[in-house]
Amino acid sequence: MSTTTELTETTLLRFATAGSVDDGKSTLVGRLLHDSKSILTDQLEAVERASASRGAEGPDLALLTDGLRAEREQGITIDVAYRYFATPKRRFILADTPGHVQYTRNMVTGASTAELTVILIDARNGVVEQTRRHAALAALLRVPHVVLAVNKMDLVDYKESVFAAIAEEFTAYALELGVPEVTAIPISALAGDNVVEPSANMDWYGGPTVLEHLETVPVTHDLSHCHARLPVQYVIRPQTAEHPDYRGYAGQIAAGSFHVGEQITVLPSGRSTKIAGIDLLGEPVDVAWTTQSVTILLEDDIDISRGDLLVPSKDAPPTTQDIEATVCHVADAPLTVGHRVLLKHGTRTVKAIVKDIPSRLTLDDLSLHPHPGQLVANDIGRVKIRTAEPLPVDSYSDSRRTGSFILIDPNDGTTLTAGMVGESFASPEPVKVESEDDGWDF
């Protein structure tokens, strides 16, 4: 009995990894999976068989993570993969993103749902350009927790001074970008130091191992500061003898909490009423909060359909047809001024047009390249968009769910662009504008 109960009532942490090709990311992921006993015998045997058939001497743990034929043939990772492991304390969903520079879009994809990012550094190289890119992306996506894993400590004689200098430089840079929290951990993924087990080689380090930190980092935030938001997904109307008048507005709470009796407003119409009841998947509750999928019952029968947003009347966002946002372009075809697109925000998809692309961001130094004309795959830039209908958008800094959107090609349905409404970085200092720099490629 106790086994089941303990295993059942844990929390879930979604996190992403970021690292350059040779920083040891695969080794770290392999060790987390291996040392948490998440690699099972038959999987390991399959890797051993495949490694042997290629003439390798030992099992190549990269084969565990590179799942596709093309990846194994080329020895590269071409896409985000999701991996799962668990400890008695917590369940983990790991977005395993490729380290190549050109895969910015994959890191954006992985980080969009992550509560934490692990950024790897090779202790011998210190903070390099790629590290700054990863930190900038974590800040841009507003990942709440950042772990700096200073890897290959075994190759710098486990020296505290090496780690301290790197941690200090990175933390200063990340905080300037507005990253709310950095935890720096000295590790050797290869030797296993401070990944799952504390290292005997670094007794000067008093902090948690990577896994300990993953197990204990908070996964929820103070909801009292969140704007409550519920995008209506679907109207539930049984129209049966048992429920002749039931009319419920179903959706997943995107931010904050709602309670029965609360005065709410429906956007974009602006009509107000009170919450008469909340059903949590069939069970009536008094209060519900973010990421719960619920069905809301209202006191008045007002016109509400999929795409509408329910918000507290005292805390409604403005509606607008002009959106300014930072975007990451994820499609192979470029995004250009004048492009007619579809914009999906919450549960609403509207027609939109790209009015202007004022700048493209260089992640290396955060400089802005003005009026680039277009954004190509993996580019990050500022975009002004006009929508056909007013949308209730929040700033991405206030709400990752209702401050984000995607652009879709209306012709073939391709997902074009990931968008974040409002200012790019939480930094108190304005981001500098540099016009003559053409070295913006990343």
Add this chain to the structure above:
Amino acid sequence: MTTTVAKMDEGTEAPYALSHLDALESEAVHIFREVAGEFERPVVLFSGGKDSIVMLHLALKAFAPAAVPFSLLHVDTGHNFPEVLEYRDRTVAQHGLRLHVASVQDYIDRGVLKERPDGTRNPLQTLPLTEKIQAEKFDAVFGGGRRDEEKARAKERVFSLRDEFSQWDPRRQRPELWNLYNGRHAPGEHVRVFPLSNWTELDVWQYIAREGIELPEIYFAHEREVFSRGGMWLTAGEWGGPKDGETVEKRLVRYRTVGDMSCTGAVDSDAVTLEQVITEIAASRLTERGATRADDKMSEAAMEDRKREGYF
């Protein structure tokens, strides 16, 4: 909430932490509702196996107190466990659902598909499935696939676009950002939807236990006539086993997956309750497919190759 959570989340945020099962459930329900809101003709693949049973349970909760706005589709290999078929029909009747059946046996009888020498019918499911999708004009097809099952599935999207030939092209997948799923598709194309993408086998079992979901009996230990082939216990039957040199014996076994009888193996087990099954799985050093599925062992990329052709 149990003491585990209380201990872990000290301070004011504890009341707002969802358990991992609540988080997975909420995400799956969100996916079901997105499909209901955006598609014309969705269908849920239902085999009577535990993953599809959990999917149906989630769909029932997602739209309660209204009925599930989807029909069900079973790809019938003709090599079914009788207990599972009985469960399937009883469940369909109980919830007043509509069941479509795509029959592999029909295709063999008509000479469109040929029986394989090894008698395995799993690879033969792809054609009946994809033709049924086209014939019924289904535009969204829910599958119980989980990313933890197999390394090709680890790369699968929640909304996975399939072309008019139902093919999966891993290089042309749409990035999935936040929870903004993109279901746009051209006529003739459809989207495979995987609400259990982020669940593991253990999550599925724990959820079944928590929700008190009834399962076909073959998931629990029972005495059964089996024979050994390729390191697995297979049930004797009309599909072509045992062959010469394979001897039938009575053993206490249970199943971890339910599929075609010819390639789904049983495991030795004395677990007769959900609690015991969960304890057994938590301690197992074998994945569910590795332990009990012959078809995934055919080649290193067996699953990827079948998925490309239109299999789940």
